[in-house]
Amino acid sequence: MTRSVGATLPVDAHAIRTDRLLLRPLTEADADDVFSYQSLPEAVRYLPWPLRDREESREHTLKRAGFTRLANDKDAIILAAELPGPDGEPGPVIGDLSIFLQSAVNAQVSIGWVFHPILHGRGYATEAARAVLEFVFTEIGAHRVFAEVDPRNTPSVALCRRLGMRLEGILVENEIFKGEWSDLAVFAILDREWGDAR
Ligand SMILES: CC(C)(COP(=O)(O)OP(=O)(O)OC[C@H]1O[C@@H](n2cnc3c(N)ncnc32)[C@H](O)[C@@H]1OP(=O)(O)O)[C@@H](O)C(=O)NCCC(=O)NCCS
Known part of the structure; x- marks a missing residue:
């Protein structure tokens, strides 16, 4: 099956409900919640982000809040993962997910989290990422979705596998990341594989 992302672009970010979470566009008002994890060394260890202070984090959140539409290559959508209260009232943002349009003509999308x-350890990331994959395949019309992961990032590797993503290969010491030569594992899933996994 061949599909073109171009056929369904542009795509705007919108809210997605899962069993326990509300995924919705990140906003500037989420800055304090985002800072609560962006300020932790263990959270950013394998992210291409430095450890930020509160003001730097706020500016970063403000910038990312502007990523709400996919129309051209390198456009992005950032979705906040909000944990609503027991009666469905607004709750804190406990994480976020990034969707990058890598190639419209080749229907290639990458994701991050x-x-x-x-x-951690409660399945929130799996639940959110599954909903994001569904959005990416059904609304954007992606053919292939990939994630780039440091192989030492065991929880992220496990998440890729839980999502049904295949290890396509490992680039060995392809970049100096945070001061040391690092490998890069590429995990991916095709639209037909997502259909089967569902
Ligand atoms: C990558 C990351 C999101 C994974 O988080 P996580 O907590 O391991 O993932 P989940 O929320 O899906 O939880 C999965 C765990 O919860 C358990 N779990 C409990 N309830 C579950 C449910 N309903 N569904 C799925 N798993 C569930 C799973 O068994 C698994 O446990 P295990 O780790 O003992 O195997 C997290 O480690 C992270 O934020 N890392 C920092 C940022 C980062 O490195 N990002 C990636 C850059 S490439």
Whole structure:
């Protein structure tokens, strides 16, 4: 099956409900919640982000809040993962997910994620990333979705595998990341594989 992302672009970010989470466009008002995990060394260890102070984090969140539409290559959508209260009232943002349009003509999309460490191990990232994959395949019309992961980032590798993503290969010491030569694993899933996994 061949599909073109171009056929369904532009795509605007919108809210997506999962069993336990509300995924919705990140806003400037989320800056303090984002800072609560962006300020932790363990959260940013494998992210291409430095450790930020509150003001730097706020500026970063403000910039990322502007990423709400995919129309051209390198456009991005950032979705905040909000944990609503027991009665559905607004809750804190506990993580966020990034969607990058890598190639419209080839229908290639990449995704990334970060969740607050105090809430790891409860399946929130899996739940959110599954919903994001569904959005990316059904609304954007992606053919292939990939994630680039440092192989030492065991939780992220495990998340890729839980999502049904295949290890396509490992680039060995392809970049100096945070001061040391690092490998890069590429995990991916095709639209037909997502259909089967569902
Ligand atoms: C990558 C990251 C999001 C994974 O978080 P996580 O907590 O391991 O993932 P989940 O929220 O899906 O939780 C999965 C765990 O919860 C368990 N779990 C509990 N309830 C679950 C449910 N309903 N569904 C799925 N898993 C569930 C799973 O068994 C798994 O446990 P395990 O780690 O003991 O195997 C997190 O480590 C992170 O934010 N890291 C920092 C940022 C980062 O490095 N990003 C990636 C850059 S490439």
